[in-house]
Amino acid sequence: MNNLLAGILPQEGGLVATGSGKYNIAMGILALLSVVGVAAGVHSLYVGHEHTFGVSRGVPWGILIAAYVFFVVTSTGLCIVSAVGHVFGFKNFNPIAKRAVFLSIATIVAGFLVIAFEIENSWRMPVGNVIGANPTSNIWWMGTLYGAYLFFMMIEFVMLQKEQHKIATAFGLAGLLTGIVAHSNLGAVFGLLNGREFWHGPYMPIYFITSAAMSGCVAIIFFTYIAYRFNGWKMSEEMKKSLEGVAKLGALMMAVIIFFTSWKMITGITGNPPGKYEAMQLLLTGSYAPNFWLGEVLLGMVIPFVVIMAVKGRNMNALFIASLAGMIGIFFMRYDLVIVGQLVPAFHGMGLVDYPDLLTYAPSLHENLVVLGGVAFCGLIFLMGEKLFRGHISEDH
Amino acid sequence: MRIDDFEQLRSEDLSTLPSAERRKFLKLGLAVTGIYLGGSVLSLTSVQNAYGSGGVVPEVGKYPYNPHYTMVIREKLCIDCERCKDACVKTNHVPAYGFRTTILEKRRSLSGDKFETTFMPVLCNHCNRPPCVRVCPTTATWKDEKTGIVVMNPARCIGCKTCMTACPYNARYFKEEERAVDKCDFCLLSRLSKGETTTACADACPADVRVFGDIADPASRVFKLVHSPETMVWVLRPETGAIPNIFYINS
Numbered sequence: 001m002n003n004l005l006a007g008i009l010p011q012e013g014g015l016v017a018t019g020s021g022k023y024n025i026a027m028g029i030l031a032l033l034s035v036v037g038v039a040a041g042v043h044s045l046y047v048g049h050e051h052t053f054g055v056s057r058g059v060p061w062g063i064l065i066a067a068y069v070f071f072v073v074t075s076t077g078l079c080i081v082s083a084v085g086h087v088f089g090f091k092n093f094n095p096i097a098k099r100a101v102f103l104s105i106a107t108i109v110a111g112f113l114v115i116a117f118e119i120e121n122s123w124r125m126p127v128g129n130v131i132g133a134n135p136t137s138n139i140w141w142m143g144t145l146y147g148a149y150l151f152f153m154m155i156e157f158v159m160l161q162k163e164q165h166k167i168a169t170a171f172g173l174a175g176l177l178t179g180i181v182a183h184s185n186l187g188a189v190f191g192l193l194n195g196r197e198f199w200h201g202p203y204m205p206i207y208f209i210t211s212a213a214m215s216g217c218v219a220i221i222f223f224t225y226i227a228y229r230f231n232g233w234k235m236s237e238e239m240k241k242s243l244e245g246v247a248k249l250g251a252l253m254m255a256v257i258i259f260f261t262s263w264k265m266i267t268g269i270t271g272n273p274p275g276k277y278e279a280m281q282l283l284l285t286g287s288y289a290p291n292f293w294l295g296e297v298l299l300g301m302v303i304p305f306v307v308i309m310a311v312k313g314r315n316m317n318a319l320f321i322a323s324l325a326g327m328i329g330i331f332f333m334r335y336d337l338v339i340v341g342q343l344v345p346a347f348h349g350m351g352l353v354d355y356p357d358l359l360t361y362a363p364s365l366h367e368n369l370v371v372l373g374g375v376a377f378c379g380l381i382f383l384m385g386e387k388l389f390r391g392h393i394s395e396d397h
Numbered sequence: 398m399r400i401d402d403f404e405q406l407r408s409e410d411l412s413t414l415p416s417a418e419r420r421k422f423l424k425l426g427l428a429v430t431g432i433y434l435g436g437s438v439l440s441l442t443s444v445q446n447a448y449g450s451g452g453v454v455p456e457v458g459k460y461p462y463n464p465h466y467t468m469v470i471r472e473k474l475c476i477d478c479e480r481c482k483d484a485c486v487k488t489n490h491v492p493a494y495g496f497r498t499t500i501l502e503k504r505r506s507l508s509g510d511k512f513e514t515t516f517m518p519v520l521c522n523h524c525n526r527p528p529c530v531r532v533c534p535t536t537a538t539w540k541d542e543k544t545g546i547v548v549m550n551p552a553r554c555i556g557c558k559t560c561m562t563a564c565p566y567n568a569r570y571f572k573e574e575e576r577a578v579d580k581c582d583f584c585l586l587s588r589l590s591k592g593e594t595t596t597a598c599a600d601a602c603p604a605d606v607r608v609f610g611d612i613a614d615p616a617s618r619v620f621k622l623v624h625s626p627e628t629m630v631w632v633l634r635p636e637t638g639a640i641p642n643i644f645y646i647n648s
Contacts, residue, residue, distance in 0.1 A: 048573045050494065057495065060558035107645050120556025121576055128535030128553050140534035183644045194637040195565030217522060346567040347519075347633070353502040 008161045014390030018231040023387065026230070030380040037373010040366045041117030049120060052366040056359070059342045064118035064362040066335040069186065070148070070215075071111030071378070073208065073334065076183040077216020079153060081246060083176040086169055091385050095242040098392040100220050100228070101157045101172070102385045105178075107219070108150055110378035132217035138189040145182030149175055161389070183208055183391040190341065197275030198268075198341040203260070210256050211333070217250030218304065218326035225320040227386045235316065247313035247322070254305040254326075261301070278344050282358060283336060291336050300329020409623030425591035441558065445452070462545035464611035466523070468581050468596070469622045469644045470500045475516035476603045483485070484601035495570035497581040498598055518606065520598070521581035522633065523547045529560035529569065537577070545642065546585050551577030565637040612642075622646055 017023060044052040055062040082100035085093030117120045125143065134140050152175035159168035186204035190196070191204030221243055228235055235243075267278030269271075283292040307322040343359045363371075383393070407413070477500050485497050498520035505513045523540075527547050530539050537553035538548070538560060554577035561569045561578060572579035584588065584596040599609040610619035623630055628648050632641045 041644065049571070049574055056565060057561070060561040061569070120559075121554065124535070124553065124555045126555055128537070132536035132553055134533055134536045136531045137534045137559075139532060139557060143534060189532075189559065193563050194639070195563065195634070342562065346565055347501060351503055351505065353504045383477065
């Protein structure tokens with residue numbers, strides 16, 4: 001066992017993590033928040049979600065689903081970003097690849113933690129998915145393929161540590177393919193629902209994949225910068241060039257997402273399409289307008305794009321600001337997508353009396369704590385990884 | 398560059414290409430052609446009917462289930478006495494925070510200040526192409542092959558609530574007591590399987606608004622109501638493609 005681990009955990013070389021004081025405090029806080037999140041989740045499981053979560057009959061999916069989507073999109077994106085280097089051979093992307101693979105595992109595990117508390121009977125899932133497998137269900141495909149994806153990414157990471165690059169590339173490709181299919185199915189969970197006009201259409205899977213690429217670029221810049229700053233390391237020139245390349249790819253993806261969002265806005269309001277119009281107006285001029293304009297558009301798209309293009313991807317501090325804004329904005333994108341799509345009630349537009357024009361949802365304390373716990377857990381794994389794997393340094397191969 | 402240097406350079410034309418490279422290239426070309434050819438041949442073969450709901454493929458005018466239970470709702474007669482709702486709650490142990498069936502109120506403006514109120518009972522439509530059945534990852538819900546009722550197996554439900562999101566009619570709710578999603582099952586468990594012939598709501602209605610029966614039987618009342626001439630028959634939200642099995646008529 002020790003020999004096995006010795007092959008995977010580098011004993012020398014790479015970068016040494018920061019001294020114990022700062023590290024222990026950070027780990028302590030993150031561990032505490034994770035425990036609080038798990039406790040809130042377990043409490044909700046025990047007393048029933050009706051009493052602790054803000055979800056309702058009309059709005060069954062809340063901030064926990066949004067957080068799950070956020071983590072899973074980021075994970076797929078990190079897999080895509082690492083694959084650009086490893087699988088497709090763009091040498092410039094190699095320095096960030098190891099950390100990206102590790103973080104894709106960390107984020108998907110955090111996502112699974114959040115969803116485990118969202119679905120009411122998560123322990124039935126492994127059994128139910130096998131004996132009651134339903135190939136027309138996008139949730140089934142997503143759940144099954146993400147399990148396979150996690151497996152492939154973990155093997156890829158181990159192989160990278162052992163410097164077995166051919167096998168690592170093979171598993172990286174397998175992880176990339178299952179990740180893309182699983183992630184498109186996550187988009188299809190929303191896009192194939194005829195009854196939800198805001199989501200329905202072929203674009204959800206496409207949007208999710210593009211969004212994943214954007215999230216992955218933003219996330220790797222964010223985490224790399226934090227890792228180097230927290231531990232007091234200095235970025236090598238290769239790393240800086242690599243982040244420059246990632247930032248430019250991220251900016252390209254942002255341009256695509258800006259284009260996509262603009263047309264989604266226009267098609268949502270032109271001709272007042274029933275069901276879609278009310279939801280879009282809620283985002284543009286209604287109670288979700290601050291979420292949309294400040295969160296999604298300004299923080300998530302405009303600021304990162306403008307900053308990256310202004311510095312041409314070269315200034316690391318500016319890139320961090322861009323990635324920080326991007327991460328927050330992307331969370332708003334997930335939240336708005338999941339929630340607003342459900343706020344138009346089933347029998348809208350039928351002239352009903354005493355029937356809400358729009359439903360409402362607000363996250364409860366328990367839900368917020370579980371989300372916080374998930375984020376803290378992801379941070380915990382991230383910091384542990386920086387220490388154990390000595391800064392994820394790789395020689396060029 | 399001088400002419401001598403040119404002569405020293407390695408020739409870049411095809412004459413210096415070793416035959417092994419040529420063979421490799423040809424093999425690659427053949428492989429790609431083979432894949433395209435195979436794919437084209439495969440695409441010409443006919444595809445089996447793709448089942449979206451994992452059951453009988455619905456056709457207009459055909460009632461493939463035996464009996465094909467349905468309910469015809471004569472909206473104009475409903476007075477919102479809510480006896481159907483009470484009967485459902487009592488018979489099926491529906492908790493206070495949820496409902497299997499409810500009554501919505503429609504208002505239509507007439508000339509001047511006058512308006513016309515119609516009460517519209519709604520329940521699970523037992524769709525013939527049910528979106529809830531399509532999306533359930535563990536097959537905790539399906540359309541029963543014998544009776545056409547969309548049934549729930551609470552023991553299999555993982556509580557992901559995708560069926561609740563997918564249903565265009567808000568017919569499902571999460572029942573804490575069973576830790577599973579619950580919805581109208583045409584009183585299959587509580588009455589039909591015990592020898593009764595109607596649902597609790599249809600039985601309780603004093604105005605004969607809800608007519609329950611087997612639409613596959615041409616002698617049944619529901620068949621006659623749906624197929625009577627000069628009667629307007631409609632379903633809720635047909636644009637979703639769910640092919641609901643609850644019919645509203647204006648007679």
